[in-house]
Amino acid sequence: MRQSKLFTKTRKEAPADEASLNAQLLIRAGYVHKEMAGVYAYLPLGLRMLEKIKAVVREEMNAIGGQELIMTSLQRKELWEKTDRWDDTKVDVWFKSSLKSGGDVGFGWSHEEPIGEMMKNYIASYKDLPMYVYQFQTKLRNELRAKSGVMRGKEFVMKDMYSFSVGEEDHTAFYNATIEAYKRVYERLGLGEDTFVTFASGGAFTQFSHEFQTVCAAGEDVIYINRENGIAINEEVLNEETLTKLGVTRDELTEVKTAEVGNIFNFGRQKAESLGLTFKNETGEETPVWMGSYGIGVTRLIGVIAEKFADEKGLVLPAVVAPFTVHLVLLNQQDGEVRDWAEGIYASLVKGSAEVLFDDRDQTAGHKFADSDLMGIPYRVVVSKRGKEEGMFEVVERHTGEVKKLTEEELYQKFCTTDVE
RNA sequence: CGGGGUGUAGCAUAGUGGUAGUGUACUCGGUUUGGGACCGAGUGGUCCGGGUUCGAUUCCCGGCUCCCCGACCA
Numbered sequence: 001m002r003q004s005k006l007f008t009k010t011r012k013e014a015p016a017d018e019a020s021l022n023a024q025l026l027i028r029a030g031y032v033h034k035e036m037a038g039v040y041a042y043l044p045l046g047l048r049m050l051e052k053i054k055a056v057v058r059e060e061m062n063a064i065g066g067q068e069l070i071m072t073s074l075q076r077k078e079l080w081e082k083t084d085r086w087d088d089t090k091v092d093v094w095f096k097s098s099l100k101s102g103g104d105v106g107f108g109w110s111h112e113e114p115i116g117e118m119m120k121n122y123i124a125s126y127k128d129l130p131m132y133v134y135q136f137q138t139k140l141r142n143e144l145r146a147k148s149g150v151m152r153g154k155e156f157v158m159k160d161m162y163s164f165s166v167g168e169e170d171h172t173a174f175y176n177a178t179i180e181a182y183k184r185v186y187e188r189l190g191l192g193e194d195t196f197v198t199f200a201s202g203g204a205f206t207q208f209s210h211e212f213q214t215v216c217a218a219g220e221d222v223i224y225i226n227r228e229n230g231i232a233i234n235e236e237v238l239n240e241e242t243l244t245k246l247g248v249t250r251d252e253l254t255e256v257k258t259a260e261v262g263n264i265f266n267f268g269r270q271k272a273e274s275l276g277l278t279f280k281n282e283t284g285e286e287t288p289v290w291m292g293s294y295g296i297g298v299t300r301l302i303g304v305i306a307e308k309f310a311d312e313k314g315l316v317l318p319a320v321v322a323p324f325t326v327h328l329v330l331l332n333q334q335d336g337e338v339r340d341w342a343e344g345i346y347a348s349l350v351k352g353s354a355e356v357l358f359d360d361r362d363q364t365a366g367h368k369f370a371d372s373d374l375m376g377i378p379y380r381v382v383v384s385k386r387g388k389e390e391g392m393f394e395v396v397e398r399h400t401g402e403v404k405k406l407t408e409e410e411l412y413q414k415f416c417t418t419d420v421e
Numbered sequence: 422c423g424g425g426g427u428g429u430a431g432c433a434u435a436g437u438g439g440u441a442g443u444g445u446a447c448u449c450g451g452u453u454u455g456g457g458a459c460c461g462a463g464u465g466g467u468c469c470g471g472g473u474u475c476g477a478u479u480c481c482c483g484g485c486u487c488c489c490c491g492a493c494c495a
Contacts (some may be wrong), residue, residue: 012445012457013433017487037487085495092422109495144422144493152494160438209495221495254456265495331455366456373456384455396456 001044001324003359006030008043010371020218023149029374031302031323038146038153044303048323050157053301054136056320060181064174066134066161070174071111071118073140077104079113083274091140108142112267112293114163116275123289126134126166127280130174134161136298142384148218151303152258154330155213156369157182163292164272166281171290175266178294182212182262189301190309190318195261196232198223199242202266208237212262212296218307219259226252240361253330260297267291314378315399322359326415327377330383342383345393352416373398382410 008030018024018034026032031046042050048145080086086106088094095107097350108114112280113132122128139158146153158185165171179197186195194215213223225232231248235255243250269288272278278286304319309316319325326349330342339360346358357377359368372380382394392405395414414421 009446010457011432016433017427017486034487091495112495141494145489145491260494269464334454364454364456364458366454368457369455370457382455384453398426 001357002102003357006044006357008045010374014138017346018149020149021150021219021302021309021310022145022151022303023308025374026150026302026308029315030375031306032150036154038143039155040150040153040299042299045323049302049317050298050321052321053189053298054159056133057136057185057296057298061132061134061159062184063129064177064181066132068135069133070110070135071114071137073108075106075108075111075114076240077106078384079117080106081130082117082276083113083271084175085113093143094138095142108137109139109141110414111135111137112162112271113275116272116277116289116291118255119164119273119289120277123164123277123279125281126287127167129164129279129289131164132161132174133164133295134159148220149303150306151300152220153299156297156299159296161294162279163294165290165292167277167290168268171292174291176382178292179210182261182264182294182296183241184215185296186212186261188320189305190202190320191301191304192306193262196223196225196230196258198232198234199237199246200234201236204283206266206268209261211266213258214304214308215256216259216304216307217257218303219257221258221260222255223258224250224253224255226254227314259300261301261304262296264294267293290330304406309376313370314374317376317378319378322378323375323377324355325379326354326356326378327359327372327375327380328356329359329368329372329380329382330373331368331382333360333362333384335385338385338388339419345381345411348408348412348416348420351418352412352420353418354415356415375400378413 008029011028018027020409026046027034029045030043031049032042033041034040063110077086093109098104103214124130136157136159138155140155140208143152143154162169163174165174191214196213198211198213199208199270200211213221222235223232224235226239226248230389231246232244241246263358271291272289277289279289281287291374305317305321306315309318327348330339330408332338348358349356359372376398378398380396387393392407393411395404406414
């Protein structure tokens with residue numbers, strides 16, 4: 001993409017109404033636009049980042065048998081009454097409205113109920129199980145207090161997956177497979193080292209649920225970790241009983257601030273029972289489905305990544321999530337020969353399927369470098385008069401600051417995945 | 422929802438009971454071109470409602486907004 005056509009612009013200064021680092025950087029770099037408190041639009045750069053994260057999550061969910069779908073934002077009141085969760089005193093984040101034709105609707109803050117209800121159409125027999133479905137959905141939650149930039153919003157994108165199994169054994173196997181899949185997701189996103197499978201309160205069905213907590217100063221949670229044996233416990237369940245059960249002592253654990261980037265729940269048969277979602281088992285008995293739910297906060301991950309992968313100049317994004325891999329920066333653009341040369345390189349990189357943002361704007365070098373640093377694209381390739389004279393390109397790695405000079409051939413080798421010619 | 426703060430141009434900020442200033446961004450002209458370059462000329466603004474006052478952006482009341490702390494986060 002040509003940067004001269006990109007409608008977003010960078011800003012030198014952060015908006016006064018953003019205190020969080022993630023929002024400051026994402027807004028300054030033109031990734032997001034704040035619409036209101038806790039509600040952010042994803043602009044071209046931010047959307048590409050969002051899609052990159054989704055692609056990783058999607059791959060891992062598909063790998064464990066997940067089938068992608070997308071549910072609706074508008075939800076029926078009657079459905080939530082079945083599980084006694086329509087009442088505002090039971091669920092305090094509801095956005096609700098009414099239909100002109102009569103009746104109430106809710107805006108989806110979760111999709112457990114609708115998806116369970118829908119599955120009644122498709123699950124009748126043990127032969128239909130197990131079934132795993134997931135979606136990337138915009139959740140709407142009437143939070144009293146949005147905070148921390150994109151990390152806790154009233155509107156956010158979540159990947160939510162639901163498992164439908166015949167019984168506990170099958171469920172547990174999938175639950176464990178999901179833990180492994182989630183670990184791979186965070187690993188691939190560059191958060192593996194700092195993300196912990198954390199014991200947290202389990203709710204009505206089990207003693208513990210598992211949260212995926214990433215060490216992050218802007219996070220809202222406090223957990224206690226032991227890096228050596230990989231144990232992590234949310235402060236909400238940190239007590240003698242938990243410690244004994246997990247075989248650790250309090251002084252082996254370190255307190256850290258974290259952001260919850262994923263969680264998984266075991267619903268047992270209770271959720272399906274309240275919805276009337278049953279199947280006929282092998283002996284013909286009507287049996288409630290054993291359900292589980294598995295979430296990953298996709299837009300929250302953008303915030304966490306922005307917080308963790310940044311320096312004083314701006315974002316320093318891992319290649320897997322960066323909107324582009326290469327920032328092709330043209331200097332001396334007033335020189336026709338240099339410009340033509342850069343145009344040729346750009347065309348070749350695009351042909352070679354490199355993801356490249358071409359800064360072809362009429363700006364000074366300093367301005368372009370500052371923008372490039374702020375946007376955090378992993379590799380900057382400088383095309384300049386100086387470079388043209390020696391027939392080389394300067395390739396700067398954003399992460400390390402390392403500078404290499406490459407020939408045109410080497411450049412294509414490094415960044416192209418398909419033939420340039 | 423409790424507490425604290427905030428609101429001036431696209432953005433960041435100053436100031437004042439009497440015609441609102443600066444930086445940046447933007448437009449035009451010129452000079453520049455490896456770290457947000459320079460000179461000149463322009464466009465553009467006091468959150469909303471009420472009150473006090475000859476006069477309110479300023480003071481008072483109410484509302485809203487946004488931020489922060491707490492609560493909440495199935």
